[in-house]
Amino acid sequence: MLIWAVWLLAIPPIFALGIFTVEALFGTLRSKPVAMSGRHPSVCILIPAHNEAAIIEATLERLRPLLSDSIRLLVVADNCSDDTALLVRQAGHTVVERNEPARRGKGYALAFGRDHLQAAPPDCVIVFDADCETDAVSIATLAEFCVGTRKIVQARYVLSADREAPAKVQISNFAFWFKNVVRQRGAARLGGAAVLTGTGMAFPWSKFENAPLASPNIVEDLALGLYFTGIGEAPVYLEQATVVSAAASEAATLAQRSRWEHGFLATARTHGFRAIFSGSTDPNQKLFQLGLHLLVPPLALLLLASIAVLLLLAVVGLLTGYWLAFAALASTVGAALILVFVNWLIEGRAWLTAGALLRIPLYLIWKLPVYLGFARGHKVDWTRTERAGDGAEAVPRD
Structure with a gap:
């Protein structure tokens, strides 16, 4: 029973990280340009x-x-x-x-x-x-x-x-x-x-x-x-x-991410498994894949959840000597992080300096209020985001 419980805890993050890793792997290189028709529509x-x-x-x-x-x-x-x-x-x-x-x-x-x-x-x-x-x-x-x-x-x-x-x-x-x-x-290359x-x-x-x-x-x-x-x-x-x-x-930035990620998580919770089921029974491969995509939470939440589960599995390993689930999750976390780093090296440095990259652990902690707000059921509406250099209001409505 303990082994079953351990794997029930480990499988969700392993599954989500697996989808993320496959998409990231296939999306690592730029897409080739497609030919245009030359027509000028209205x-x-x-x-x-x-x-x-x-x-x-x-x-x-x-x-x-x-x-x-x-x-x-x-x-x-x-x-x-x-x-x-x-x-x-x-x-x-x-x-x-x-x-x-x-x-x-x-x-x-x-x-x-x-x-x-x-x-x-x-x-x-x-x-x-x-x-x-x-x-x-x-x-x-x-x-x-x-x-x-x-x-x-x-x-x-x-x-x-x-x-x-x-x-x-x-x-x-x-x-x-x-x-x-x-x-x-990655999703496009996978069809x-x-x-x-x-x-x-x-x-x-x-x-x-x-x-x-x-x-x-x-x-x-x-x-x-x-x-x-x-x-x-x-x-x-x-x-x-x-x-x-x-x-x-x-x-x-926190208000903007709250609005986007709360909306994504709410839609994913409502439509993710439904899209997978409908896509597999119709069949509709693209709907099925979109459903899988929705099961991958925002990267910060995915990493936070995976790290939390890893810590729990480490405690179980120390108490029981059963490390297989820990090793499986640690491997998928490692693969995902390697692909994030590779993509940073190839293109991502335009957005993120090496110094800022090292502060990602602090960023994960900073994002905790976003996910705690979602868990508490806070609602955010369409509001204008304050951009760098202007003075607009940017506080989402709860």
């Missing part, structure tokens, strides 16, 4: 914006050179209490305003923007966050690939690298890159669906017009990816198109 860049007056003008100026007769811009000023809408109009762009405080969330903003586009729909809608930047090649590549393949496409989405930032910001940005690039590449990340998402109009957008889910992008994968329209990852978002300030 595109609408759709930006949901909530109280973005501090940065919206700069974003619009960055996007202005990308716009043309075939590429237009629509901003949804969603439940704003500042001058976001006014600033967009003054810059000469189209903006629609939504005021429904009882229906908060990015999904509602996207649905509102879609309603406005119904009168003259584009071939492709690219969802773009108000703090992001990209380039003309990435927009054209996203649109051409999206319309040419008739698939939902997710661009390479990373946070801006700042090797001068505090260590916990660097580590958070590195973890974000690892999840959105390394694991995305799985791309995980939608909320910005840099391109939709053929035929799919966007019927998508279940209006949702309060704070990770509506993840839920949307699950929906489309479940109906056989799995999103694909396109690494040669890139979207970059400003990193959160040091004060806001």
Whole structure:
């Protein structure tokens, strides 16, 4: 009975670490560029914006050179209490305003923007966050690939690298890159669906017009990816198109990670095993793999949980002499850490200095409140994140 109990304790982290390790292994090297059709479809860049007056003008100026007769811009000023809408109009762009405080969330903003586009729909809608930047090649590549393949496409989405930032910001940005690039590449090479990340998402109009957008889910992008994968329209990852978002300030990093990770964990808890079951019975390989992906918690939580279990297994080993489960878990932890280090050497040093890398143990302790908050059932809503260099409020709502 003791051996059974020991393995029941060890198997969950071993399983999650195994999935993480396989994705990381297959995602270690860059993807090859794919050929474009050369066609120039009509595109609408759709930006949901909530109280973005501090940065919206700069974003619009960055996007202005990308716009043309075939590429237009629509901003949804969603439940704003500042001058976001006014600033967009003054810059000469189209903006629609939504005021429904009882229906908060990015999904509602996207649905509102879609309603406005119904009168003259584009071939492709690219969802773009108000703090992001990209380039003309990435927009054209996203649109051409999206319309040419008739698939939902997710661009390479990373946070801006700042090797001068505090260590916990660097580590958070590195973890974000690892999840959105390394694991995305790995999942794609294994034949799985791309995980939608909320910005840099391109939709053929035929799919966007019927998508279940209006949702309060704070990770509506993840839920949307699950929906489309479940109906056989799995999103694909396109690494040669890139979207970059400003990193959160040091004060806001914990709040930002709380919002993202609480939303991910809640969706994973609700849909992870369901996706695995549905994917194996339909069958739907991409849904099955996406379900497996959801069973891997954020890296910091995965390491914290694995270390805690390792300590318990070490105590059992000292008391009973049974070390097999400890050795199995220690091996999977070691393999995962080796792949994280290899990827850091290859590409990750752009986000994380060697000095900051050594502070990862302190970062894990710093992240404990995020997971304790989730365990206590704290709820976070869609709020604007404070970026480095601005003064916006960034406290999630509990």
